[in-house]
Amino acid sequence: MSGKNDAQLYAMRHSLAHITANAVQHLWPDAKFGVGPVVENGFYYDIDLSGEQSDAPKNGKRDDKLSEEDFGRIEKEMQAIIKAAEPFERFEMTVDEAVRWAIENGQPYKQELLNDLKRAGTTVAKDLDAAELGLEAVKGSKVKNVSFYRNGDFTDLCRGPHLDSTSQAGAFKLMRVSGAYWRGNDQNAQMQRVYGVAFATEKELRQHLTMLEEAKKRDHRVLGEKLKLFFITPDVGAGLPLLMPRGERLKTTLMEYMRAKEEANGYQYVSTPVLTQRRLYERSGHADYYLENMYATQEDEEGNQFFLKPMNCPHHHMIYEKLVESYRDLPLRLSEHAGLYRYELSGTLTGLIRMRGPITQNDSHIYVTNDQLKEEFRNVLELFREVYQEIGFDDYWFRLSLPDFEKDKFASESDKWEFAAKVIREVLEDSKLPYEEGVGEAAFYGPKLDVQTKNVLGKEDTIATVQIDILVPKRMGLTYADSAGKVQHPFVIHKNILGAFERFMAFLLEKTAGNLPVWLSPEQVRLVTVNQEPTTVAFADKVVAKATDLGLRLSVDNDNESVGKKIRSAELMKVPYTVVIGEKEIETGQLTPRIRKDLVASGEAKVLTVDEFLAAVAREGKSRTGKSSL
């Protein structure tokens, strides 16, 4: 798409946001409007109907909330506005005039934005820069004039640009309505956000909607059910998935891989209890931030209350105390694959991506001196690259998550924050790794380097993180003696490369549509028998025995069904290799493996001996290749 078309599409989507608001205003004359920016594939507008008394109440219910039922009449009204071919006209007012306009028109949210603009020269709305709000503003500068756009009877504070006329609006569809806190702050009123998608042509819109349907099939929750990997049941609880044998196999394969990788890189594994006294979290400082997000036991008869651990750091810090006296003991790299539990708000739960537990984190804590910090951080990034490359995961980018010092959470020691952030930046720049920065995304104890990816519906997620802890070691009194015999506090690098194993499984499933490479497939080979004759079964048994010796995961489908149906069933389970066993194979001792389509380039079937075939699969498992060697 050319830059000109991009600009045109942007203006079109932005104009549709105005047309949406315009239509809502026709139907609910007292509607109050927030902001209405362009987003990926479309636009939204934040609307508040509270206090609204519409002429057309629904079912006698209060009519102060939008619902998807209303979309039909809103869209109809939008079409009428588009058909009327109203020109978009730009004009300016002084800020004071604009504030008067907002008051006269009953637009308190616009008024607030204008007042902020006047006072601070900017509007501070999280995730929305002033330009997106439609305000021309440079931080610190005096704003005199603001621009407005008018079409027909609708006027909105807006930077533009817009279409020349409403008639140029393309194909659009209102998708959903959801709650959104005014200016992203949960202390503020909750408005309603109406989302729409919009494209230049009907065809593109239909393609987009089809793509969304297709994406649903790649959803790890759908695949988890179809591939018999995991499920969630209200009897156990929301956010508490149960892994079935296939899911556990996948998780264990990833865990074994990471453990071997880390042990080869000087990490030592430890094991710590899931229940812990409150005082540990008070000592670490986590109690100040996360106590209400931790599951607690009832007080026992001896008066003790325990918490399910939501992180491993404090426990590992206790081990540090036992093991480290001197700088000679550093760096110390501790790892644990522990199941963590966190109370997450019910509305945030998302399959294996966001869960309450067990969250099996690929968690390590690396204790270093000042001098070691940079090199060790570089080593961690190197390990990241190595692991992701071996796993074939290349769809990610880095985000340097920094504190927002205007928040209480990031209270003190700004020089240490700067130092840690500088180390991360230098390592990234030395390695020539592209990254973005995220202000306000840091942990309470230090800056983070997050690994970002997009899920199947294009939503951004953090897959893994490395953090430099500048606060907790001092707070917990962790020390070592430096070369001069002086007492020092170590830095701690918190790292998890695969994040939580469950979450990583989810990303893998969505990226691969369930077509896992051979080394990760719970079932690597399926033998399909042509008949149930004893000779056939005996031959299959012989292959199974050989495969088991090689450590392969192979199963036999000896059901009394047609070969075609059993092939289909293996295809649906995304088994990499399916091998039909019948008279021909028994006679010749040779197999013609059917290879899952994504694994192979040529469609030509190869004939191999049993030993050749099994050895090839074993090699592929060992090399973790994403392609078939056959």
Added chain:
RNA sequence: GCCGACAUAGCUCAGUGGCUAGAGCGGCUGUUUUGUAAACAGCGGGUCGUGGGUUCGAAUCCCUCUGUCGGCUCCA
């Protein structure tokens, strides 16, 4: 937690106040002994998510709770 939508058989779904709640797939049984994406026949299978209410009558209307989906806030 908040806003919106939704919850019917193992799965995907039909059924919007009126007969004993249906279909396809899966399952089970039998026949068939099968050659690379669905053999044929028969049989099971539901407290219509939970609890309450309205009604002569509720899967269907109202409320509660639980859970799911999409957002918002949050994410050590």
